Amino acid sequence: MSRTTVRAKGQITLPDDVRRAAHLEEGDLLDAEITTEGILLRPQKLIDATQTWFWTTDWQAGERDADVDHAAERVSTFASGEELLGSLRQRSKPTRQRKKS
Numbered sequence: 456m457s458r459t460t461v462r463a464k465g466q467i468t469l470p471d472d473v474r475r476a477a478h479l480e481e482g483d484l485l486d487a488e489i490t491t492e493g494i495l496l497r498p499q500k501l502i503d504a505t506q507t508w509f510w511t512t513d514w515q516a517g518e519r520d521a522d523v524d525h526a527a528e529r530v531s532t533f534a535s536g537e538e539l540l541g542s543l544r545q546r547s548k549p550t551r552q553r554k555k556s
Contacts, residue, residue, distance in 0.1 A: 457470035469479065477498055479485075484499040502510055509515075524530055533539040 457473050459467050459470060461467055469477075473479075479498055484501065486497040486499055488495045488497070531542065533542065
């Protein structure tokens with residue numbers, strides 16, 4: 456168990472072992488709540504506004520689908536962008552069916 460001191464204006468310093476275990480960094484927000492057992496601090500990690508799209512429900516569902524496809528080896532890997540584009544062009548070409556005689 457770690458111990459800390461309440462300083463002027465209610466400030467406390469969380470011990471290093473607690474900060475490391477909770478993955479806290481300078482500037483992180485903590486929610487403080489009084490419980491029957493004492494004071495509970497909950498880290499509240501904020502998401503950078505430019506990255507919020509990644510955490511939408513739809514995008515996360517797509518990430519899970521991609522993980523399933525990857526695990527089932529239903530993926531293709533390309534050495535270059537040109538190789539990828541060539542594959543896409545090939546797939547987009549309509550297949551011609553031979554006329555029956």
